[in-house]
Amino acid sequence: MQASEPVRRKxxxxxxxxxxxxxxxxxxxxxxxxxxxxxxxxxxxxxxVHTGDIxxxxxxxxxxxxxxxxxxxxxxxxxxxxxxxxxxxxxRRHATSEGFRFDAGDEAGTFVDLLHSAYLVGLxxxxxxxxxxxxxxxxxxxxxxxxxxxxxxxxxxxxDNGTSK
Numbered sequence: 001m002q003a004s005e006p007v008r009r010k011x012x013x014x015x016x017x018x019x020x021x022x023x024x025x026x027x028x029x030x031x032x033x034x035x036x037x038x039x040x041x042x043x044x045x046x047x048x049v050h051t052g053d054i055x056x057x058x059x060x061x062x063x064x065x066x067x068x069x070x071x072x073x074x075x076x077x078x079x080x081x082x083x084x085x086x087x088x089x090x091x092r093r094h095a096t097s098e099g100f101r102f103d104a105g106d107e108a109g110t111f112v113d114l115l116h117s118a119y120l121v122g123l124x125x126x127x128x129x130x131x132x133x134x135x136x137x138x139x140x141x142x143x144x145x146x147x148x149x150x151x152x153x154x155x156x157x158x159x160d161n162g163t164s165k
Contacts, residue, residue: 020074021081022115023048023123025090028104029112030127031135035094035101041082042075043142044130051126054149056133060122 027044028036036044052059082102085091089105112124137145 015073015077017077017080017084019081020045020077021085021091022120024078024081024102025085025104025108026112026115026120026123026127027130028091028102029108030124030131032104032109034135035096035103036135037099037101038075038079038082040135040139040142041102042078043146044134045074045078046070047130047134048123048126051129054134054145056129057126060119060126 023045024041027041027048047054047056049061050059050063051057053063082091082093085105086093090108090111092103092105094101094103115121115124134142134145
């Protein structure tokens with residue numbers, strides 16, 4: 001490479017706002033028309049790739065050693081991913097008395113239907129499973145599930161107060 005040539009950086013896809021935004025979009029599409037808060041989406045973002053942890057379909061990702069550390073990173077990524085998908089109206093943000101809630105935008109279903117890789121089909125299947133088995137849980141039931149199955153998560157991730165930075 002010559003000094004006058006610009007340095008090209010390899011673009012990251014994994015562990016980015018884009019990846020997290022696609023997962024949130026898939027989750028919110030599976031849950032439509034329900035609106036979900038950030039804390040619940042952070043937990044669902046973890047569970048959609050670790051459904052085996054809660055006796056669901058086999059996990060897409062291997063087990064993590066430090067769930068609490070993963071959740072600290074995940075919350076920022078989920079929040080950034082929601083904002084990124086919101087810029088294209090694929091995800092909508094609503095101010096409620098309980099805080100911000102998110103749902104799938106008008107074109108979300110059409111966009112998600114275009115995702116056909118084996119991995120993304122697996123995510124969609126697991127999102128549907130979560131929509132039926134986990135999303136209907138109350139905050140207290142979800143907190144108990146997390147305590148029972150994933151006891152290394154930090155307690156601060158158990159309440160769905162709907163806040164968004």
